[in-house]
Amino acid sequence: MKIIFIGDIVGSVGRKALKAVLPSLKDRYPNAVIIANGENAAAGRGITAAIAREFYAQGVQAITLGNHTWDQKEIFEFIDDDDKMIRPANFPPGTPGRGYTKIKTRVGDILLINLQGRTFLPPIDCPFRKVDEILEQEKNQYKFVFVDFHAEATSEKIAMGWHLDGRASAVVGTHTHVQTNDNRILPQGTGYVTDVGMVGPRDGILGMERNAVLYKFETQLPVRFVVDEGKWHFHAVVFDFNDSTGACESSQLIRYDEDEFIFA
Template sequence: MRILFIGDVVGSVGREALRKRLPGLKGKHRPDFIVVNGENAAHGRGITRPIVTSFFEWGIHGITMGNHTWDQREIYEFIEDEPRLIRPANFPDNNPGAGWALLKAGGKEMAIISLQGRTFLPPSDCPFRKVDEILERLENRRIPILVDFHAEATSEKIAMGWYLDGRVSAIVGTHTHVQSHDERVLPDGTAYVTDVGMTGPLNGVLGMEKEAVLNKFLSGMPARFVVDEGKWQLNGVLIETDENTRLAKSIQLIRMDEDRTIIE
């Protein structure tokens, strides 16, 4: 099975890059499933119903979220009705929505799990214990399992990779918006990368206009961050799993921008 995961989509530039490049990626890599992190898709913060609808119309099968899950308040109105849109599973249990989902397409099935780290991010339940609970519920299903670990600290992400090695098909890191080049299949068969990178503005700072970010660093004063416009970048990974073991055979980086393709 082939799984295409696209990193954090940021604002209208990210959405347009995804819309334009997804047909080519589908044609070249023939993924069975496409999963996107959409927590920055609406003006850099959260997601809206029209964006969710568009993503699914473009052929995306599942959307993971992160620390900006609740920034667009309208999500409260529809997340319960859309099981393919998942917020971090280790948010408090009384939060609306679910933290994992089963996806079905073309006669195949896979599971996606969303988790959020606790280092340098708002308080949440333990992601390690929470993923244990979910995997217990999935232990009788012989299907590929993809985990999106939305976390700041590289140490926390690497630790989760080792914790889940051999237990899931892949664990992909999101949140830092910078693609790391440490992709590998761990010894017991789990594909891993510390951060997939972002899909959005190429020339800002993590997707935001660089002038405001520079001013904050130089002055120490509060600044209003706005999603940058202009040229785009798209980052993701392609994971191939073994049909028998459901573990990973390979993980390949995808990295491109408006001017060039570095890895595709």
């Protein structure tokens, strides 16, 4: 079984890139399960019901979120009813939505879990203890376990990879929007990459308009960040899993640039 995980989709440029690239990915990897991080999809902050429907219609089978989950206030109107969208499981008890979900496939169900780091991010419940709790609760029910760890610090992401080695089919990092060249298979069979990267404006700074970010760094004055326009780049990762054991057998980073992408 293959899973394609698409990095943080940022704004309208990111949505444009997804629409351009996804048909080719589906042709190249038929029957692959497609998951995307959508926490920046609405103008760089959060997601709307309309955008989620757009992603599902294009072939995305599940959406993970992160620290911008609540930025679009309408999310409270639909997140409880959307069983294909998950927010970090280690948000406090009673938080709307769900932290994990099931994806049905022809070779077995996938347990998809979303977690958020705590280093350089708001202090929420412990992601390590929370994932242990989920895995104990769902023990022996799933052959495939896939984790999106939305975190700032590379050390925290790497720690989560080792924490789940042999217990998850794959652990991917999101949030920092820069694709890392460290995809590997850990000793006990868990596929891992520190950050998948992003889908969105190529010439901004992490997807934001760069002059505003530069002004912030140069002056330390308050400034409003907005999503950049222009050319896109597209980052994702594809994992191949053993159908019998759920262990990762291979991984490949995907990186497209609008100027170089060959449209189908």
